[in-house]
Amino acid sequence: MPPPRPTAAAAAPALAAAAAIGPYFAWEAWSPAASWRPFTDLLTPSVARDRVAVARSTLVGAFGLSSDDVPARVVASIYFMGVASRLLSPPYGAAVAGGALPQPSRANLWWRPVAAGPVPIAYGAVPAVSTAGAAPAEIASMLVTVPLAETVTPLLELFRAEFRLSPKVLWGNVASALAGAAGVLADTMPRHAARAGAVLDHALALPPLAGSGTVVRPAADPRRFLVRANCCLYYRIPGGGTCADCVLTSDADRREQWAALLG
Numbered sequence: 380m381p382p383p384r385p386t387a388a389a390a391a392p393a394l395a396a397a398a399a400i401g402p403y404f405a406w407e408a409w410s411p412a413a414s415w416r417p418f419t420d421l422l423t424p425s426v427a428r429d430r431v432a433v434a435r436s437t438l439v440g441a442f443g444l445s446s447d448d449v450p451a452r453v454v455a456s457i458y459f460m461g462v463a464s465r466l467l468s469p470p471y472g473a474a475v476a477g478g479a480l481p482q483p484s485r486a487n488l489w490w491r492p493v494a495a496g497p498v499p500i501a502y503g504a505v506p507a508v509s510t511a512g513a514a515p516a517e518i519a520s521m522l523v524t525v526p527l528a529e530t531v532t533p534l535l536e537l538f539r540a541e542f543r544l545s546p547k548v549l550w551g552n553v554a555s556a557l558a559g560a561a562g563v564l565a566d567t568m569p570r571h572a573a574r575a576g577a578v579l580d581h582a583l584a585l586p587p588l589a590g591s592g593t594v595v596r597p598a599a600d601p602r603r604f605l606v607r608a609n610c611c612l613y614y615r616i617p618g619g620g621t622c623a624d625c626v627l628t629s630d631a632d633r634r635e636q637w638a639a640l641l642g
Contacts, residue, residue, distance in 0.1 A: 388478070388479035388480075388507045388508055388509040388510075389479065389507060390473070390479060390481040390502070390505045390506065390507035391408070392477060392479070393473035393474070393477030393478055393479035393480075393481065393507060394406055394469055394473050394477065394481060394502065395477070396472070396473060396476045396477030396478075397468070397469045397470075397471075397472030397473040397476060397477055398469070398472075399476075399567075400468075400472045400476065400563060400564055400567045400568060401563055401567060402496075402497050403464050403465060403468045403497050403559075403560070403563070404468045404469050404471075404472040404560070404563075404564075405469065405497075406469045406500045406501060406502045407499065407500070407501045407502075408501065408502065409489050409501040409502060409503045410501070413491070413501070414491060415489035415490065415491055415501050416489060416490055416491065416492070417486075417489060418485050418486075418488035418489055418490055418500075418530065419485050419486075420490070421462070421490060421534060422485070422533050422534060422537055423537075424537065424541050427455075427537055427538065427541055427542075428541065430458060430492065431451055431454050431455045431458050431542070432451075433492070433494060434454050434457070434458045434495075435449055435451060435454040437494055437495045438454060438457075438616065442616065442617065442618055442619075444616075444617060444618075448616070448617050449616055450615060451542065452542045452543060452544055452612070453612040453613070453615045453616060455538055455541070455542035455544060456538075456542075456544055456548060456549070456552060456611050456612045456613075457611060457612070457613055459534065459535070459538045459544075459549060459552055460552035460553075460555060460556055460611055461497070461498065462498055462534060463531050463534070463535075463552060463553050463556040464497075464556035464559060464560065465497055465498050465500050466483075466488075466500070466526065466530045466531050466534075467522070467526060467527060467531060467553070467556055467557055467560060468556070468559075468560040468563075469481070469500070470482075470483070470522060470526040471522060471557065471560050471561070471564070471575075471578070472560065472564055473507070474510045474518050474521075474522065474578070475510075475518070475564060475571050475574050475575045475578060476564065476568055476571050478509060478510055478511045479507040479508065479509050479510055479511075480507055480508050480510050480518065480521050480522065480525075480526075481502070481505045481506070481507045481526070482505065482506050482507060482508065482521075482525040482526065482529075483502060483505050483525070483526055483529060483530060484505075484529050484530075485529060485530060485533070487502060487503040487504055487505050488500060488501070488502055488503070488505075488530065489501040489502075489503070508521065515574060515577035515578045515580070515581050516581045518578050518581075519578050519579075519580075519581035519582040519584075519585060520581070520585065522578070522582055523582055523585050523588070527553070531553060532587075535549045535550070535553070545609075547591070547608070547609050548609050548610070548611065548612065550587055550588060550591045551591045551592060551607045551608060551609040551610070551611065552611050553588060553591070554583055554588050554591035554592045554605060554607065555592070555605060555607060555611065555622070555624055557579060557582055557583070557588075558579060558583075558592070558594070558603065558604070558605035558624060560575075561575045561576055561578070561579040561603055562602065562603070562604070562640075565601065565602045565603070566602070566640070572600075572601040572602055573601040576594075576596070576601050576602065576603040579594060579603055580594050580603070583605075590608060591607065591608055591609075592605045592606055592607040592608050592624065593605070593606045593608075597634065597637050597638075597641070598641055600641055602640070602641060604623070604624065604633075604637055605624040606624060606626070606633070607624045607625055607626050608626060609626055610625050610626055610627050611625070613625075614627060623636040623637070
């Protein structure tokens with residue numbers, strides 16, 4: 380017997396539940412008086428170049444480096460991962476912790492430029508489908524089919540073309556953003572850890588994320604970790620180092636960081 384079809388649900392309560400997880404999971408309700416810009420602005424080359432330039436300036440100042448030390452394409456990769464996290468974490472959190480998966484389109488999201496930190500995102504009349512009782516595989520499929528395909532994929536294609544970034548690196552960044560969201564959700568709301576991890580398992584087995592990394596569960600704890608098949612290029616910034624999920628991080632260092640998070 381086929382699984383039941385998703386039923387309509389309210390997005391706002393589910394997004395409010397997601398916002399309780401942390402700042403990367405929070406979308407605001409759109410208001411005409413809050414200086415929001417259409418999400419579609421982010422899909423234009425001039426805006427992408429401007430935001431990467433701002434992020435580059437911030438990194439240069441934070442590390443005390445010269446601009447020549449911080450390649451624009453490296454900053455573009457890191458900036459893209461941050462925006463991908465802001466576009467995926469709220470629907471992911473809403474689906475797991477709020478009982479409904481918002482289904483945003485490029486036409487009903489807005490953003491506001493900031494010099495650093497999570498990019499503010501606002502939503503308008505966003506529909507949602509109930510995830511109460513849905514299997515993790517079904518939630519993963521819906522997450523990849525709508526929020527990822529509608530918002531993240533066109534942004535990825537822009538950054539690939541504009542900054543000459545490898546699709547493998549960019550999809551690895553998306554996988555890292557999802558795994559990061561699953562980890563924060565598990566740490567913040569342990570009662571949802573198993574469901575969040577199962578959704579991650581299924582999402583990273585689906586195209587276009589398949590092959591971007593391996594999900595590891597190093598202990599009996601339901602907390603999952605990602606081992607990427609590539610690198611976001613952060614190590615190219617002097618003093619940047621590598622992340623715990625990076626393919627360049629040694630297994631010993633990786634497991635030490637996992638153990639610290641697992642307590």
